[in-house]
Amino acid sequence: xxxxxxxxxxxxxxxxxxxxxxxxxxxxxxxxxxxxxxxxxxxxxxxxxxxxxxxxxxxxxxxxxxxxxxxxxxxxxxxxxxxxxxxxxxxxxxxxxxxxxxxxxxxxxxxxxxxxxxxxxxxxxxxxxxxxxxxxxxxxxxxxxxxxxxxxxxxxxxxxxxxxxxxxxxxxxxxxxxxxxxxxxxxxxxxxxxxxxxxxxxxxxxxxxxxxxxxxxxxxxxxxxxxxxxxxxxxxxxxxxxxxxxxxxxxxxxxxxxxxxxxxxxxxxxxxxxxxxxxxxxxxxxxxxxxxxxxxxxxxxxxxxxxxxxxxxxxxxxxxxxxxxxxxxxxxxxxxxxxxxxxxxxxxxxxxxxxxxxxxxxxxxxxxxxxxxxxxxxxxxxxxxxxxxxxxxxxxxxxxxx
Amino acid sequence: xxxxxxxxxxxxxxxxxxxxxxxxxxxxxxxxxxxxxxxxxxxxxxxxxxxxxxxxxxxxxxxxxxxxxxxxxxxxxxxxxxxxxxxxxxxxxxxxxxxxxxxxxxxxxxxxxxxxxxxxxxxxxxxxxxxxxxxxxxxxxxxxxxxxxxxxxxxxxxxxxxxxxxxxxxxxxxxxxxxxxxxxxxxxxxxxxxxxxxxxxxxxxxxxxxxxxxxxxxxxxxxxxxxxxxxxxxxxxxxxxxxxxxxxxxxxxxxxxxxxxxxxxxxxxxxxxxxxxxxxxxxxxxxxxxxxxxxxxxxxxxxxxxxxxxxxxxxxxxxxxxxxxxxxxxxxxxxxxxxxxxxxxxxxxxxxxxxxxxxxxxxxxxxxxxxxxxxxxxxxxxxxxxxxxxxxxxxxxxxxxx
Numbered sequence: 001x002x003x004x005x006x007x008x009x010x011x012x013x014x015x016x017x018x019x020x021x022x023x024x025x026x027x028x029x030x031x032x033x034x035x036x037x038x039x040x041x042x043x044x045x046x047x048x049x050x051x052x053x054x055x056x057x058x059x060x061x062x063x064x065x066x067x068x069x070x071x072x073x074x075x076x077x078x079x080x081x082x083x084x085x086x087x088x089x090x091x092x093x094x095x096x097x098x099x100x101x102x103x104x105x106x107x108x109x110x111x112x113x114x115x116x117x118x119x120x121x122x123x124x125x126x127x128x129x130x131x132x133x134x135x136x137x138x139x140x141x142x143x144x145x146x147x148x149x150x151x152x153x154x155x156x157x158x159x160x161x162x163x164x165x166x167x168x169x170x171x172x173x174x175x176x177x178x179x180x181x182x183x184x185x186x187x188x189x190x191x192x193x194x195x196x197x198x199x200x201x202x203x204x205x206x207x208x209x210x211x212x213x214x215x216x217x218x219x220x221x222x223x224x225x226x227x228x229x230x231x232x233x234x235x236x237x238x239x240x241x242x243x244x245x246x247x248x249x250x251x252x253x254x255x256x257x258x259x260x261x262x263x264x265x266x267x268x269x270x271x272x273x274x275x276x277x278x279x280x281x282x283x284x285x286x287x288x289x290x291x292x293x294x295x296x297x298x299x300x301x302x303x304x305x306x307x308x309x310x311x312x313x314x315x316x317x318x319x320x321x322x323x324x325x326x327x328x329x330x331x332x333x334x335x336x337x338x339x340x341x342x343x344x345x346x347x348x349x350x351x352x353x354x355x356x357x358x359x360x361x362x363x364x365x366x367x368x369x370x371x372x373x374x375x376x377x378x379x380x381x382x383x384x385x386x387x388x389x390x391x392x393x394x395x396x397x398x399x400x401x402x
Numbered sequence: 403x404x405x406x407x408x409x410x411x412x413x414x415x416x417x418x419x420x421x422x423x424x425x426x427x428x429x430x431x432x433x434x435x436x437x438x439x440x441x442x443x444x445x446x447x448x449x450x451x452x453x454x455x456x457x458x459x460x461x462x463x464x465x466x467x468x469x470x471x472x473x474x475x476x477x478x479x480x481x482x483x484x485x486x487x488x489x490x491x492x493x494x495x496x497x498x499x500x501x502x503x504x505x506x507x508x509x510x511x512x513x514x515x516x517x518x519x520x521x522x523x524x525x526x527x528x529x530x531x532x533x534x535x536x537x538x539x540x541x542x543x544x545x546x547x548x549x550x551x552x553x554x555x556x557x558x559x560x561x562x563x564x565x566x567x568x569x570x571x572x573x574x575x576x577x578x579x580x581x582x583x584x585x586x587x588x589x590x591x592x593x594x595x596x597x598x599x600x601x602x603x604x605x606x607x608x609x610x611x612x613x614x615x616x617x618x619x620x621x622x623x624x625x626x627x628x629x630x631x632x633x634x635x636x637x638x639x640x641x642x643x644x645x646x647x648x649x650x651x652x653x654x655x656x657x658x659x660x661x662x663x664x665x666x667x668x669x670x671x672x673x674x675x676x677x678x679x680x681x682x683x684x685x686x687x688x689x690x691x692x693x694x695x696x697x698x699x700x701x702x703x704x705x706x707x708x709x710x711x712x713x714x715x716x717x718x719x720x721x722x723x724x725x726x727x728x729x730x731x732x733x734x735x736x737x738x739x740x741x742x743x744x745x746x747x748x749x750x751x752x753x754x755x756x757x758x759x760x761x762x763x764x765x766x767x768x769x770x771x772x773x774x775x776x777x778x779x780x781x782x783x784x785x786x787x788x789x790x791x792x793x794x795x796x797x798x799x800x801x802x803x804x
Contacts (some may be wrong), residue, residue, distance in 0.1 A: 033444040041764030042435040067798055072765070075799035076772070082589050082770040091764070180582055188487050362443035363474070363492075366486040370478070395470060397477035 010279065015054040021184060023049050027280070029327070032243070033358030038175040044069070048095075057178040059102035063114055066095035069157050070121055070182060073269045077124070077185040087179065093121035093137055097171045097199075104169065104287035106205070115183040122149075122173045126290045137200075138219050147200040148193045148215035148223070153184050158231035160376045161224055163217060163250070163257075167241030167264065169284050171199040175240060183368040188376075189230060193220050195246065197288035205291035210303040219248040234258060238368065241267045241328075241355070244308055244320065252313035259375040260314060261368050264355050265322035267307050269331025274301070277328055311340035315381040317370050318402070319346045321364050323353025324389075344384035345370070346402050363395060371402050406711025409681050416680070417456040419627075425451050429682070431729070437759030439767060441579040442496050446471070450497075461504035465516055468497035472523055478524070488530040489581060495523035498793025499573045499601075504691035506571065508607065517605045524551075524575045535580060537701065542621035546608045549596040550622050553578055554631060555586050562636035562778045563591040563626060565619060565652075566770075569643025571686050573601035577642060584771035589630060595622055597648070599690035609692030612705050616651045623658055636660060636778040640770065643730075643757070644668045646722065647709055654715035661777040662716065663770055666757050667724035672703050679730055711740040719782040721748045721773050721804070723766050726791075746786035748773070748804050754793045765797060773804055 017026035024031055025044070035045060038281050044065050051061040073088035100114035126133045133151050153159050166175045172192035183190045189370045194200040195216035197208030216362050217237070224230045236259040239247030240398065244262025251260040266273065274282040282297075291297035318341050324331050331349065338345050348367075353359050388399045406448050419428035425447070426433055437447060446467055453463040477491035498519035505513040510747070527618035528535045538550045551574050555561050564585050568577045578585075585592040596602045599620040629632050637660040641649030641655065646664025653662040676684040684699075693699035720743055733751065740747050750769075755761050767776035782804065790801045 036438060036444050038684070042438050043761060043764045046435075072569075072797050072799040076768075079772075081768075081772045084772055087768060359445060359448070362445050366489060370481075370483045370486055375658075395474050397474040 011055040014278070018052060018054055024228070026358045027278070027352035028358075029325075031356035031357040033361040034356050035358070037177065037180075037361045038094065038174055039179060041091060043092055044095060048098075059099045059110070059114075062095045062099035062102065063110070066092045066099060066117065067122075067244055069095060070117065073121070074122070080154060081129050086125055089121045089128070092176065093118050093125060093173050096121060097174050101169055101171075104284050106202075106287065106290075112203075114385070117306055118171070118173065119200075121137040125173075125178060129178065137225060138223055140216045140219035141212065144196075144206045144212075145201075145204070146193060146195050146219055147172065148220050149173070149176065149224055150191045150227075151178060151181065151184055151186050151189065152229060153189050155187070156229075158229060159187055159189050160236065160373060161191065161230045161236035162238050162372060163219065163220060163224075164190050164192040164235045165195070165237065165239035165243035165246050165250070166192070166198055167243050167266075168281070169202060169288050170203075170241070170243075173199070182365045186369055186373055188369070188373060189379070191220060191224065193217065197285075199244075202288060205290070208288045209300075213246045213247075214249040214253040217246070218254045221254060225256075231258065236261065236372045236376050238263070238372065240264050248307060248318070249305060249310055249360075250252045251316055251318070252310045255268075257316060258379075259317050259319075259372055261319045262371055263321040263368060264357055264365065264393065265320060265329040267311075267320065267337040268329045270301055272330065272333070273328045281328070284291070308337050308340040311337055312342050312400075314341050316374045317346070319343045319348070319368065319375075321348045321357070321359055321368060323350045323355065323359075325352055326355045328355050344380040344382065346380075346384070346386040346388070348388045348390060348396060348401065350390045360390075364371055367396055372373050374402070409685065411458040420454060420456055428517060428525060429680070430758045431624065431727075432760040433758035435763035436758050437760070439579065439582070440496065440576055441492055441581060443493060446493055446497060448547055450500075461501045461512065461516070463660035464497045464501035465512065465519075467517055468501060468516070468523075471497060472519065474609075475523070477528070484530050485580045488527055491523040491526040491530075492580065495520050495527060495575050498523060501659070503571055503573070505741065506686050508604070508689065508692075510679065514605075520573065521602070522731075527580060531580065536802070538622075538625060540621045540625050542618040543585075543614065546614075547603070547606065547620035548598075549574060550601040550623055550625070551575065551578065552626075552629075553580060553583060553586055553592045553594070555589050555591050557589070558631075560631060560633035561589055561591050562638065562775060563593060563632045564638045564774060565626070566592055567596040567597070567619070567641035567645030567648055567652075568594070568600055568638065569645050569668075570683070571600060571604060571611075571690050572643070572645075575601070579790045584767050585774075588775055590771070590775060593622065593626055595619060597622075599644075599687075601685050606612055607692070609662075610656075610690050612702075612707070615648050616655055619648070619652050620656050623656060627658070634658070638774045638778050639663065640665070640762045640774065641681050642666050644679075650709060650716055650720070651707060651712055653718055655711045660720060660781075661719040663723070663774055665723040665766065665770060666759055667722060667728055667731040667736055668730045669709055669722065669739040671708070672706070674729045674735070676703065683697045683730070710739050710742045713739055714744045716743055717793065718747040719746040719748070719777045719786065721750070721770065721777075722768060723750045723759070725752045725757065725759055727754055728757045730757050746782035746784070748782075748786070748788040749787075749789045750792060750798060752792045762792075769798055769803075774784065776804065 021067045047065045048061040069092035077085035096114045096118040100111045103111040134150045172194045176192040195213045216329045237247040241264040245266045450463040471494035479487035498516045502516035536552045574596045578594040597615045639649040640663045643666040647668045649662045653659045688699045699734045
């Protein structure tokens, strides 16, 4: 029988917020821009939002949309219309990914079914990629694998390569849009990973502990070093949400990493996200670490690093991109974290913007890719410290930024 | 002095609708999906919609967003971040295009300024395209030019080529997203045009007459056929909105056109769009045709071809994609038009969908590109006729379609 989960049926507050809302903003404020950037289409979002009556209907609505998209994809593939089919398989995979995520109950039958569909659809995206995408699973501890999807930049020769780390229980398939990618178009490879506590690791019961995410990340970098299209002197890490924490740990732990970017900040303590924010976040992290007892989980979390301490070992350039309304990490937490960074440091803090940063996603993602490329190519001056506060009504272009 | 325009200051009804609305739906129901497909980002739309208080503020809001995007583009360009710069110039151009369109008054100072902004920014999109885009001016009558932007498919050799026709007073820059294009990845070139009544022709004061649109596009086809990357036997037309009418007119008189698709139907009489729909449409067409006196314009309209009569001369495969809620063309008009077509005919009629069809944009545009490629490559059998009514909750894949 599936494990019970923390406050699994406490839906009433969220249900009421949903009734006052027309989209996902009550769960992830302003996330729509981010979803669209990742390859969801407006009509997919509309199809989901119009079907949602309460919290319990969210995963079902995503799955229904995914099924419709997979049917369309199969039909297009059957007719040999492979460009159409690949895009539809991609959209379908994204929607199945959302569906399974919203049921953080291990071995729940629907969750397993949607996981399988996610991989079935995404395998097609890779199969029809004309060799531009490749999937690999790598053992990083006895019997435990990390999973990665490599997206190749065009052209011959070694290239800068960015390890993309998704967030809590998020997916490698959701963070590297193969059709509009900010890194590939700039001549960088990317490798999107599922480490412990994410996607395929969760599916295969490889749970997160205090230090295995960075071990998994380092194992992926071992593999990157075997590729002749990767410039091993120019490996960067870009982490989103909880990935902004794991990226710091990886950069501190693995000296092959030459630059670290974090976006959607999670660089403070766990108090805010687990004790003050919506209960979903703690519930999800308990699932990611394989706990069902809250007291045991609280005890376990004491073994996790205090990130400002880890920051002292990050000697490469670091960029953090966040909103000052972030509901999971305060500007004070960010300031304290940055004080401890050992290398050059830059912050783009957006006024009035929440954690998902969808309000400015089309501004920040290209700019982050540019920052990463110039940092990997040219480095940053020792001791450089930049703090850009992007006031509402202004853009990054109006400030001195890297 | 600028010419007075039909009911130019009758804004109160529209102002009140805007006050009840969060976006553009009261002007163009469901258009958001289209705008996103064309390259406008969600945050651009949010920036505009959140600044609109009444009808008169719409062009200013687009103009302001365009200024911001151009400022960002210049900053990126100055830093040598040309991928970022090109995408931002594209977004700026689209916003300038919207701004100028919403002032249908020839020579109006802001309109002129925004036209210049549109072309200044789009020239950069072409300049940084690495030769994958080319603009061309073609004289089709003494002293009168039509304009084209050619987007080349990758690879050597002649390829199928689609002439993309925008709608009423629309701009070639807005109908062919260089970053996410349905034709180019399928191995087709696409040539987006401004004929009389559109974009640069309107800027020039080259107004639409009874028959000069067809002539101008045939002149562009003359030029297209001089290119060695164009397969002269595989020229198709894709017309949007009023372009669905003009596409039929061109296909009926130019035998070099081998397939025609119309989307957002305008295949009926002018009574619905000019006498029953929002006054904007008549006002805009008067501007496009250079009229300021409504009676004289009505006389002009009476001389325009009756499309049902022209349809018999269209012998090549024709696809129409429309919504059964279309506020500018009814299902009965569509049926009457199709009954007169001289060649193979297919209709995809979407239940509950309005004229702009943004509700299904992510479904129809890839399918249209597939249909055109199939029609140009393999043709359609004589007597081919398909009518697909895509009911709400279903997709095209659930039906037998071409």
